[in-house]
Amino acid sequence: MASSLGFALLSLLARQERTGYELSQAMRRQVGYFWSANHSQIYPELARLEGGGLVVHEVIDGAGPRPTKRYAVTHAGRDALRRFVVTDPEPGPVRDLETLRLWSIWLLDPGAAREFIDQVRAGHMGRLAAYEERLAGIAADPASRRPDEPAFASRVTLEGGIRVTRANLEWCDWVLGELGSAPPC
Amino acid sequence: MASSLGFALLSLLARQERTGYELSQAMRRQVGYFWSANHSQIYPELARLEGGGLVVHEVIDGAGPRPTKRYAVTHAGRDALRRFVVTDPEPGPVRDLETLRLWSIWLLDPGAAREFIDQVRAGHMGRLAAYEERLAGIAADPASRRPDEPAFASRVTLEGGIRVTRANLEWCDWVLGELGSAPPC
DNA sequence: TCTTCCATGTAACGCGTTACATGATTTT
DNA sequence: AAAATCATGTAACGCGTTACATGGAAGA
Numbered sequence: 519m520a521s522s523l524g525f526a527l528l529s530l531l532a533r534q535e536r537t538g539y540e541l542s543q544a545m546r547r548q549v550g551y552f553w554s555a556n557h558s559q560i561y562p563e564l565a566r567l568e569g570g571g572l573v574v575h576e577v578i579d580g581a582g583p584r585p586t587k588r589y590a591v592t593h594a595g596r597d598a599l600r601r602f603v604v605t606d607p608e609p610g611p612v613r614d615l616e617t618l619r620l621w622s623i624w625l626l627d628p629g630a631a632r633e634f635i636d637q638v639r640a641g642h643m644g645r646l647a648a649y650e651e652r653l654a655g656i657a658a659d660p661a662s663r664r665p666d667e668p669a670f671a672s673r674v675t676l677e678g679g680i681r682v683t684r685a686n687l688e689w690c691d692w693v694l695g696e697l698g699s700a701p702p703c
Numbered sequence: 704m705a706s707s708l709g710f711a712l713l714s715l716l717a718r719q720e721r722t723g724y725e726l727s728q729a730m731r732r733q734v735g736y737f738w739s740a741n742h743s744q745i746y747p748e749l750a751r752l753e754g755g756g757l758v759v760h761e762v763i764d765g766a767g768p769r770p771t772k773r774y775a776v777t778h779a780g781r782d783a784l785r786r787f788v789v790t791d792p793e794p795g796p797v798r799d800l801e802t803l804r805l806w807s808i809w810l811l812d813p814g815a816a817r818e819f820i821d822q823v824r825a826g827h828m829g830r831l832a833a834y835e836e837r838l839a840g841i842a843a844d845p846a847s848r849r850p851d852e853p854a855f856a857s858r859v860t861l862e863g864g865i866r867v868t869r870a871n872l873e874w875c876d877w878v879l880g881e882l883g884s885a886p887p888c
Numbered sequence: 889t890c891t892t893c894c895a896t897g898t899a900a901c902g903c904g905t906t907a908c909a910t911g912a913t914t915t916t
Numbered sequence: 917a918a919a920a921t922c923a924t925g926t927a928a929c930g931c932g933t934t935a936c937a938t939g940g941a942a943g944a
Contacts, residue, residue: 606822
């Protein structure tokens with residue numbers, strides 16, 4: 519019925535009514551950890567969702583040259599989102615540029631290889647800090663303990679990101695060890 | 704110079720000369736954990752790489768209706784790949800459908816939520832088994848200890864996949880606990 | 889005055905998926 | 917007899933990115 523982007527928008531609107539502009543901001547800030555989209559995709563997709571009866575809009579006051587529209591999920595939209603969540607997860611195509619790079623690390627001399635892993639490590643460190651800061655804010659909300667509250671889902675997804683990032687950090691240290699302990703040519 | 708797919712092909716050809724058909728097989732089997740592509744993309748991309756002087760081909764005997772071509776990386780291709788590996792990793796757009804689903808888990812009733820996490824867990828279990836089997840085969844090769852050998856890179860990428868998958872499994876168990884220990888409405 | 893923020897849209901282009909097309913050999 | 921394997925290509929379509937377009941208000 520709707521595309522992945524459509525469900526991403528529905529999942530944002532199910533938590534709170536928003537304008538197209540606010541959705542595109544939220545894409546970068548809230549769901550940016552696991553989904554992304556530009557406004558140029560969002561506006562046509564909202565029109566498609568509305569055509570399918572999954573969202574409706576109301577014109578409100580706004581600063582833009584065109585009418586500002588606030589969107590809300592319909593009952594049908596909420597149902598569609600619920601169904602989307604439980605569709606069996608057929609593994610989609612995987613594309614991980616960082617691992618693809620790493621797969622050719624054998625072409626680098628030892629110094630460049632260490633530098634590369636250090637960069638990867640620094641990236642994970644930065645993300646870990648960002649995740650932990652966000653989690654602190656969300657975990658403080660008592661609603662985040664109740665499985666029927668949006669804050670609960672935010673908390674568990676963030677916890678997942680943190681655990682994976684920690685695993686990646688430990689792995690970086692392990693790789694640095696492997697690079698050093700290698701027997702010389 | 705080349706696209707991500709181009710570098711994926713170069714990284715395969717840097718390890719071993721292959722035909723377009725063999726590249727598309729290898730995409731599913733070897734690098735399938737972190738990159739994927741169909742043959743319909745691979746053939747035109749090989750032509751582009753050859754146009755840029757990064758690969759060359761030689762016609763060999765084969766069973767197809769058209770001439771079978773075996774591709775090899777040129778010196779320029781190897782250089783381009785080396786440069787690609789160390790380009791600073793600007794974080795590309797993230798799209799993780801599983802996490803997007805999870806972010807709306809608060810819409811499900813407790814039973815459906817548990818079932819969903821169980822499915823996610825089963826997926827991770829399956830992948831872990833596959834990774835570990837592959838790692839066993841590669842780690843047995845003494846070349847996998849030497850950082851200038853392709854087997855080394857295969858080993859460290861697999862180790863990374865295993866660590867991340869283990870972290871995900873532990874997280875699934877943690878989520879199941881959180882779902883259960885929640886205070887009733 | 890120039891830039892940024894608000895707020896919505898369209899157009900061109902590239903990458904990825906699915907389907908179409910060919911044709912010999914081997915396996916079920 | 918039908919399907920899968922080997923082996924290469926093209927075409928149509930959809931999604932995503934970048935750039936173009938508009939225009940008022942607030943801040944540097």
